[in-house]
Amino acid sequence: MSLSEEKLIGKLAMLSVLDETYTSHVDVLGWQQCIGKVGSMESNKVVAAIETAAKKNEIINGSVYRETHALYHAIMEALHGVTRGQVQLGTVLRTVGLKFSIVRGTPYEKEAEGEWIAVALYGTIGAPVKGLEHEAIGLGINHI
Structure with a gap:
């Protein structure tokens, strides 16, 4: 069970969130991908926005529990x-x-290792006052 060097799903998710020109690498592999934006003071709204984008762009099948569950953990x-x-x-x-x-x-x-899902986040976090934030990044990967 080894990862393929050109198929590092987390790396591709991170590169794509930082620079959208990397989305073509994902397309070449025949994988699914979407990119979006969310801003909120509530973590449940962040989760909901990402889940909605995944369902709307058919990255996951929302009626299949294991797919929604894998996305949630990522x-x-x-x-x-x-x-x-x-x-x-x-x-x-x-x-x-x-x-x-x-x-x-x-x-x-x-x-046989099946499909995996990666979620990369990049942006700002801070006090709810313009200019009092800093950059932050996060990555989650889960099997489906």
Whole structure:
């Protein structure tokens, strides 16, 4: 069970969220991807925006529990990175402005390893006052 060097799903998700020219690399692999933006003082709204984008762009089938569940865990893992382990926003006077990338594909050489999903987040987090934020990045990967 080894990862293919040109199929690093997390790396492609991160590069795509930072520079949209990398989306063509995902297309070449025949994988699914979408990119979007979300800003909120509530973490549940961040999760909802990413889930909605994944369903709308047919990255996941919303009526299949394992797909929604895998996406949820990838989102939460990415949010842990952005929020430094404390997935709280408005309740502790923090807000985020994020760009996200969702990538679904088969990163392993063995077909039996199945599909995986990666969520990359990049943007700002800070006090809800313009100019009092800093950059943050997060990545979550989960099997489907």
